[in-house]
Amino acid sequence: MGERLHDKTALVTGSTSNIGRAIAEAFAAEGAHVIVSGRDRERAAQVVEGIRAAGGRADFLVADLDGSAEASRDLAERARRSLGGHIDILVNNAGIYPGSVTTATDEETFDRVYAVNVKAPFFLTAAVAPAMAEAGGGSIINLGSWVARLGIPVGALYSSTKGAMETLTRAWAAEFGPRGVRVNAISPGVILPHTTEGNEPHPGEIMMKGTPAGEVGSPDAIARAAVWLAGDEASFVHGSVVDVDGGRVGAAVIAA
Structure with missing residues (x-):
């Protein structure tokens, strides 16, 4: 167990799987009391049990964040009660991805x-x-997401929502930063939680060809960045979007 988030409390939305789960586990491993939230009780139980088995602190709150102000306020209030009255860290991770093109949406x-x-x-x-x-x-x-800044032919709707979140990051940093609340974002690249089976490459692996990393990333890579942004080491970081994307949007490797 680490101490980088010792005695901190955290709410991580959409944390029953993939990136959200990795962030919740990483926060707990660094000493935070974490609220795991989502709709799937079975998966949530596995996350909470794993955190507790490793010596961390975690609780589950079921939440269907449907966009209504009421649902968001309800989760915030229940999380505060479960965490002893205050939330030190909020991770807005929950999201959905329909992969259709514009004309089919x-x-x-x-x-x-x-x-x-x-x-x-x-x-x-x-x-x-x-x-x-x-x-x-x-x-x-x-x-956020790398597709907010590098156009791809599928997923315009999802890309635009992530662009909105990156814009909100900067606006909220200006709004809440003077009051002591740091607001930042992580822009993941192509992240795959499990090794692809079979002989055919995963489409995500193809997308990472020609990048400095040359391969897809794991949820743990995003979780490590989240721990840094949440902790005191990033105390002078406000309104930033941290690219954790293997160089997808920032650099190109030209193969011979």
Whole structure:
């Protein structure tokens, strides 16, 4: 067990699997009391049990962040009660990804994706940040994406929601930073939680060809960045989007 987040409390949305789970586990391993939230009780139980078995502190709160202000406020209040009255760290990770192209996206899908990916974290931040400021400060970490800044032909809707979250990161840093609440974002590259089976390469692996890393990343890479942003080591970091993408948007390797 580490001490980088000793005695901190954290709420991580969408933390029953993949990146969210890795962040929750990493926070707990560094001493934080973590609220695991999501819709899947079975997967959540596995995450909480694993954290506790490793000596960490974690509890589960079921949450369906549908974009309504009520759902976000309800989760914030329940998390505060479970964490002893305050939240030091908020990670806005929950999101959905429909991979269809623009012409195949209907209005219902559009509204649902923006509700989960933008409205829910917007109102959750509104419910958490003021209390953080009153308690003396805190850290909010949003999840962006490399596709917010490098156009690809599929997924325009999802890309635009992540662009919105990166813009909100800068706006919230200006709004809440003077009151002691640091707001930053992580922009993951292609992240795969498990080794691809079979002979055919995963599409994500193809996307990482020609990058400095040359391969996909793991959820642990994002979790390590989140620990840094959440802790005192990043005390002078405000309004930044940290690319953890293997160089996908920033550099190209030209093969001979």
